[in-house]
Amino acid sequence: MGVGIEVRRIAASDGPRLREVRLAALADAPGAFWQTFDGEAARPSDDWPRRAARAAAGDAHATFLLERDGEPIGMIDVHQPSMAPEFRELAAMWVAPAVRATGAADLLIEAALGWARSVGAIGVRLWVEVANLAAQRTYRRHGFKQISGPERDHADPAGKSYLSMALPLNPEAAASPTFLGRASAPWTDESG
Template identity: 45%
Template sequence: MPTLTVRTLYPEDWRLCRAVRLAALTDAPRAFGSTLSREESLTETQWRQRLAGHNQFLAEEDGEPCGLAGVVPVGPHTASLVSMWVRPATRGTGVADLLVRAALRWADDEGIEEVQLQVNEGNVAAERLYARHGFRRRSTPGCAEAPSVSGEFTMVRTRTDTSRPR
């Protein structure tokens, strides 16, 4: 049975973060709000700056990188879960759950009250994953559970939501 672990990435891990991010963009070019060419053009300094907040998590299977997730503060008590990716060969093994738990643990430790994320409409597996961790679709006033123009919808988890596993 493979050993699955999650760890925080630091600025000195920039090459590793870059490699996994580029793999994610190669696998799912429309899923991350960026492009492969844009990310390939980033400098070492830019990669290090991304990791300076200690809120980027790497999943490894038997020591090999297999997933990535980040948490970006977007307000005083709000953050976004971003860049969630698990390599295709590792999907369905629990890696995504480990990454979400690491991200939520970081958010809780930082006093973040609300974590939000975007899910592509029709990505049932992603919606189920996030729902297991207490995320719910955010309703838009006057139009419950409406997707955005981009075909995405927002899911939110608040710290007071006790339905999420620890």
């Protein structure tokens, strides 16, 4: 891991920084996300401070920024799915190409999982584009297993297909016969 690289939860004042890193992610990896660069770039400017403030505090939503010497070089978003509130869902993960395969992605995932545990979630789930093998390998290394898909996401303007993965956060959840069903409950959040 490079010197000066750290992960922190976003602050309410980080709206412009969130916009910068999210647009960098969408410019770099349009195939990984269902939201588009043009769609995100067109958001009203007051949307970004609102999103940062929502993710800066509380148990429902957190965004973590990866920074090198104070400059944003990655992010991950975690939110509470309204139809499966005992879970948290990972989305919008990105690390800049210059810091891939350095453990930076692990820092982001560990921050997200640690936060999900700290707020009492029983598991974490995510959607990943079917051809995104690098991301799938990263998630599998952290213990995620595929639970459904691939299926086409009709909210995705490009019609890409995604598979869903989940990770129980405690032994009771791992042993529960209802875990997979709950992890597959409908997805309702706007992030991704």
